Amino acid sequence: MPKKPKSSFWKRKSLTGYLFATPWIIGLVCFIIGPIFASFFLSFTTYDGINPPKLIGFMNYKILFTLDPSFWKALGNTFYYMFGSVFLKVLLGLIFAVLLNNAGKFMGIFRTIFFLPVVLPAIPVMFLWMMLFNPSSGLLNQFLGVFGINGPLWLNSPTWSKPAFILMSLWGIGGIIVIFLAGLQGISTELYEAAELDGANKIQLFWKITVPMLRPVIFFNIVTGLIGASQVFTEAYVMTGGGPLESTTFVNLMIYKLAFKDIQMGYASAISVVMFMILVPLTVLLFRIYRKQAEF
């Protein structure tokens, strides 16, 4: 007898739980899980957005892997940007965080300055860098000229366009610096003091204490950085249009052009699915880290 009211009590509680979670259940199904399945489905079709999608089996993938060099080019460009930008951002971000951590009472001022570009809106920042990259009158090449260096053509050169984007992305390094700084402040100073007593110098302290202690944070920054950088789109759309010679046609720009300019939704979906499959291992890694943090 006492069991019945209890179970109805829990039923009611359960109902409240679902009710509170309803907005997200709708969002999750409509904007994430549904679209993932839809992308897989569309990748096996040819679809112009008007006539119903027509199933064509693995045709899109066959074309993609065997007949479309522009896909490989875009994939190469994207990897170049992802690894170049993330490697430099994490390395320099760590170095600057360590420097800032030693800056005592001035740390706040430097942090404010380094983080400022992170909050600036993307489009104005890109216009600004288009000016800075101007081969003849841009600030960058004028600066190099001071040292007698004949600066490259940057955005107008197929060789230098991606390095230019990577350089620009370094202006946003403040985010990583702030994350590393928080990590550094969690390392006990006793560790350093003990090592210093043993006669370790600053560089040894960095490699033997700082880096190992920050390993999870470094790892986290690399993985989130790679996933974030894989979505590079706006820079190329606004600053180069994918050129010169397709040197900045990244995967997302290709998907955008195929899906919304050429209206080849099926083929564009196949590309997005391939990119998804490439990145899923990174997503799984991050999931593991976060699940540990969120342990019930």
Added chain:
Amino acid sequence: MRSQKKMKLIREIILYTVLTLFSIIFLIPLFWMISTSLKQEAQVMIVPIQWFPKSPQWRNYIDAVKAFPFFRYFWNTSFLAILNVVGTLFSASLVAYSFSKLRWKGRNQLFYITIATMFIPSQVLIIPTYLLFSKLGWVNTYLPLVVPAFCGGGAFNIFLLRQFFVSIPDELLEAARIDGASEFRIYSQIMLPLSKPVLFTVSIFTLLFSWNDFFGPLLYLHDPTKWTLAVGLRSFQQQYTTTWSLLMAASTLTALPLIIMYFVFQRNITSGFALSGSGK
């Protein structure tokens, strides 16, 4: 002992020189934006560089604002940003409360799925989401840019709020439950007031994200009167492709609200960012 002191001094001098040097390098682009915005067009591209405009052309700002519907875009952008903040605050906190303080079947599984979706490479979502909104007849309205905020406001915000809610002791809520308060009342009158700092962090990030979003408005807003600053600026640039002084004036005006916000709420923004980055 003395040489050790000397070493320390040298090290500090090097440290501060390097940091100051890089601070200047970091500020130069921003300075260049403002400096260019005040130049006469003929002075913009000249060699050697003119660091400071000879006679500041404040008129550039008036001309820029008149050259394209700046105030309309400013209003549209603000409107979208505010709706996104309101939607996210409300729906993400509701869902986070459910994940942290209510017990229901499948809760943990759904929360794991939520965590997994935080890092979904979003490429795979673009086309079907567009088709969905298109079938609903929502293209060229603000709905695709607003409705998702009211549907949970994104996995990351839910996660952030949930982690904070978990840290609030259950005893506080139990007392209210015994008094017969409804869950919604406990959520709105106990939980939310206790969570002001994290709600503020979520608001600022949502605001920044919405203000800077380019892809969403590019994809969904075709009617120029509905455009946001990001898309409007882009079209302005294509029309006035060589008028850098006006373009930089318009860019400065677009960045200004965020710069002001940054200096006012700096502590919240950087600490919120650090929090989000360490996954804690």
